[in-house]
Amino acid sequence: MPDSVIFGMEVFLNGLMAGVLYALVALGFVLIYKASGIFNYAQGVLALFAALTLVGIMEGQVPFGHLINAVFGTNLHHFGWEVPALLAIALTALVMVGLAWVVNRLVFHHLVGQDPIILFMATIGLAYFLEGFGDVTWGADIRKLDVGLPQGLNPWIDEVTYNLFGYGFFIDNLDLVATVVAAILVVALVAFAQYSKHGRAMRAVADDHQAALSVGISLNFIWVMVWSLAGFVALVAGIMWGTKMGVQFSLSLIALKALPVLMLGGFTSIPGAIVGGLIIGVGEKMFEFAIGPLVGGATENWFAYMLALVFLVFRPQGLFGEKIIERV
Amino acid sequence: MFYREAGDFKTSYVDDSQTFPIRVDRYGYYALLAVAFGVLPFLVNDYWVNAVLLPFLIYAIAAIGLNILVGYCGQVSLGTGGFMAVGAYACYKLMTGFPEINIFFHVILSGGITAAVCVLFGLPSLRIKGFYLAVATLAAQFFLVWLFNRVGWFYNYSASGQINAPERTVFGIAVTGAQNPPWAAYLFCLVFTVGCALIARNLTRGMAGRKWMAIRDMDIAAEIIGVNPLKAKLTAFAVSGFFVGIAGALFFSVYLGAIEVGEAFGINKSFLVLFMVIIGGLGSIFGSFAGAAFLVLLPVFLKNVLVGGLGWPTDLAAHLEFMIVGALILIFLIAEPHGLAQLWRVTKEKLRLWPFPH
Numbered sequence: 001m002p003d004s005v006i007f008g009m010e011v012f013l014n015g016l017m018a019g020v021l022y023a024l025v026a027l028g029f030v031l032i033y034k035a036s037g038i039f040n041y042a043q044g045v046l047a048l049f050a051a052l053t054l055v056g057i058m059e060g061q062v063p064f065g066h067l068i069n070a071v072f073g074t075n076l077h078h079f080g081w082e083v084p085a086l087l088a089i090a091l092t093a094l095v096m097v098g099l100a101w102v103v104n105r106l107v108f109h110h111l112v113g114q115d116p117i118i119l120f121m122a123t124i125g126l127a128y129f130l131e132g133f134g135d136v137t138w139g140a141d142i143r144k145l146d147v148g149l150p151q152g153l154n155p156w157i158d159e160v161t162y163n164l165f166g167y168g169f170f171i172d173n174l175d176l177v178a179t180v181v182a183a184i185l186v187v188a189l190v191a192f193a194q195y196s197k198h199g200r201a202m203r204a205v206a207d208d209h210q211a212a213l214s215v216g217i218s219l220n221f222i223w224v225m226v227w228s229l230a231g232f233v234a235l236v237a238g239i240m241w242g243t244k245m246g247v248q249f250s251l252s253l254i255a256l257k258a259l260p261v262l263m264l265g266g267f268t269s270i271p272g273a274i275v276g277g278l279i280i281g282v283g284e285k286m287f288e289f290a291i292g293p294l295v296g297g298a299t300e301n302w303f304a305y306m307l308a309l310v311f312l313v314f315r316p317q318g319l320f321g322e323k324i325i326e327r328v
Numbered sequence: 329m330f331y332r333e334a335g336d337f338k339t340s341y342v343d344d345s346q347t348f349p350i351r352v353d354r355y356g357y358y359a360l361l362a363v364a365f366g367v368l369p370f371l372v373n374d375y376w377v378n379a380v381l382l383p384f385l386i387y388a389i390a391a392i393g394l395n396i397l398v399g400y401c402g403q404v405s406l407g408t409g410g411f412m413a414v415g416a417y418a419c420y421k422l423m424t425g426f427p428e429i430n431i432f433f434h435v436i437l438s439g440g441i442t443a444a445v446c447v448l449f450g451l452p453s454l455r456i457k458g459f460y461l462a463v464a465t466l467a468a469q470f471f472l473v474w475l476f477n478r479v480g481w482f483y484n485y486s487a488s489g490q491i492n493a494p495e496r497t498v499f500g501i502a503v504t505g506a507q508n509p510p511w512a513a514y515l516f517c518l519v520f521t522v523g524c525a526l527i528a529r530n531l532t533r534g535m536a537g538r539k540w541m542a543i544r545d546m547d548i549a550a551e552i553i554g555v556n557p558l559k560a561k562l563t564a565f566a567v568s569g570f571f572v573g574i575a576g577a578l579f580f581s582v583y584l585g586a587i588e589v590g591e592a593f594g595i596n597k598s599f600l601v602l603f604m605v606i607i608g609g610l611g612s613i614f615g616s617f618a619g620a621a622f623l624v625l626l627p628v629f630l631k632n633v634l635v636g637g638l639g640w641p642t643d644l645a646a647h648l649e650f651m652i653v654g655a656l657i658l659i660f661l662i663a664e665p666h667g668l669a670q671l672w673r674v675t676k677e678k679l680r681l682w683p684f685p686h
Contacts (some may be wrong), residue, residue: 066641066644070638106658111661118661120459121602121606122657122662124599124657125603125653125654126654127654128654129651129654129655132649135647259463259466263460298478301474302474305467305470306471309464309467312455312460312464313452313455313456317460327548
């Protein structure tokens with residue numbers, strides 16, 4: 001087999017893995033959109049905030065250290081203990097639930113019945129706020145996140161492919177873990193939505209707010225639950241991405257990577273998020289591999305959007321989205 | 329003298345649709361223009377022009393442009409940064425390619441070029457609606473920034489990849505380049521801002537504006553009453569692109585003088601202008617000015633108070649600024665989704681009745 005084909009296959013596989021990571025972020029979007037009709041731009045920042053909180057708790061950092069130091073002239077930074085990863089993850093999940101409650105109580109509670117576009121803009125405001133809040137709480141330095149996930153070259157795949165093609169594929173262990181986690185997450189979420197009482201209530205709310213209210217479903221509870229779920233998905237995405245590229249500001253930009261995934265898959269479909277993620281992941285890696293060198297590289301920044309844009313012109317609701325029916 | 333008209337004696341449509349029906353408003357507006365053109369140029373210094381006035385004037389133009397698209401026509405765009413970059417690079421190519429032509433025309437031409445690009449990216453809006461469109465405009469944002477970054481022709485193959493504005497004069501006085509006097513830069517931008525505001529105000533209260541608003545309120549219904557959605561949407565994109573392009577050209581040539589596209593026209597610029605429109609008020613020209621003023625002054629104010637007054641570190645102040653801007657947007661959306669312009673409108677209504685509200 002010629003080298004370029006083998007390289008292409010490696011790029012393809014890596015694209016699939018990257019796609020899974022995109023899908024992980026996109027999942028959070030879909031959850032909130034389905035249940036409350038809010039297009040949550042802040043999902044990426046939620047992931048950043050979750051990762052920052054996790055690192056902060058693990059390192060035993062003093063929250064608001066910089067602010068306290070600036071106001072009182074003290075020199076606080078760490079409590080001096082370290083929290084084991086699992087406990088820290090549990091604590092962070094609690095923080096995310098608390099955050100979901102506060103966000104719902106203070107912001108979206110007051111915006112019920114507004115235009116979707118106003119809600120969207122509110123989430124952009126929320127994203128800015130959380131970004132600043134995360135930095136003020138935990139500082140803005142780039143931090144390493146290590147919760148004990150395996151990283152680096154997977155020797156088994158390397159060996160098998162070497163024996164097959166005479167060239168070992170480089171597949172990151174972390175990507176494999178992410179794939180497994182994403183699969184579990186999707187199965188769990190779908191099962192939750194289909195078979196549990198609260199999941200059914202969630203789907204009812206997604207269908208029709210007023211009808212759901214009239215059969216005794218608490219909108220507030222469902223929304224807090226959905227935001228908590230989204231926070232939890234953000235935490236998982238934050239752990240994966242944070243381990244991959246360090247916990248830093250640019251982590252919040254993964255939201256921008258997830259948007260074309262959503263457009264492609266449709267805003268309302270969980271399988272759509274996965275399939276869209278895979279298509280985008282493979283598409284942009286293959287494009288960069290095949291066409292990128294001809295036009296100056298770094299096409300990954302925009303290829304996904306262009307692909308989604310062209311795709312949408314032919315199918316405005318995305319692959320799996322609900323057909324948009326408009327009436328006067 | 330009370331703040332109201334002496335009875336309702338309008339006998340023609342012209343009277344009925346005038347912008348300032350109340351005399352105090354009208355004279356106030358003339359006085360404001362007189363001060364802006366006649367007095368301020370003599371008072372301003374370098375700091376005021378570069379920190380406050382120029383960004384305010386330029387962002388006001390961009391906000392007007394975006395407001396036409398989002399506030400009047402209801403097509404949410406997150407590509408403003410990219411379109412401003414088109415204006416900036418068009419202006420740069422024109423300035424270096426045709427140095428004998430006055431910079432004034434270059435800026436207007438860059439607006440025209442941006443309008444064309446904007447229409448191109450607006451074409452999908454006929455099929456794609458709502459959030460899908462908002463995300464689709466991000467394609468313009470990322471693609472355009474990448475294009476200007478990677479294709480050497482746009483930055484004349486300069487080694488740094490930056491573009492620098494050469495010195496150009498209007499009536500013999502430099503308005504761009506490193507040696508331009510602050511008052512000249514200020515006046516040059518002011519002329520454009522006032523011109524754009526006039527055009528926008530008159531477009532939006534005429535037939536074009538009513539068509540846009542019909543599309544915004546419900547595009548299918550608008551189509552049934554005879555508004556051509558293709559024309560209405562694309563004219564909105566074109567007019568919006570024209571203003572945003574002018575803003576981008578001025579931002580580059582007069583305000584910054586040298587830019588690196590990813591930094592100056594990144595996604596954050598798109599959001600900044602969008603926030604100006606939201607905080608100022610969707611569907612209001614006055615709101616565009618109010619929003620631009622608010623978001624230009626806020627960082628200056630915070631910086632002076634937190635860093636200058638309290639002596640806090642700059643990075644902490646920057647993070648707090650993020651928090652405050654985000655919180656303000658949330659507060660505005662909750663308390664007054666129609667922004668500063670609506671507050672102003674309510675105040676005026678109250679003033680009209682004062683002191684006899686019953």
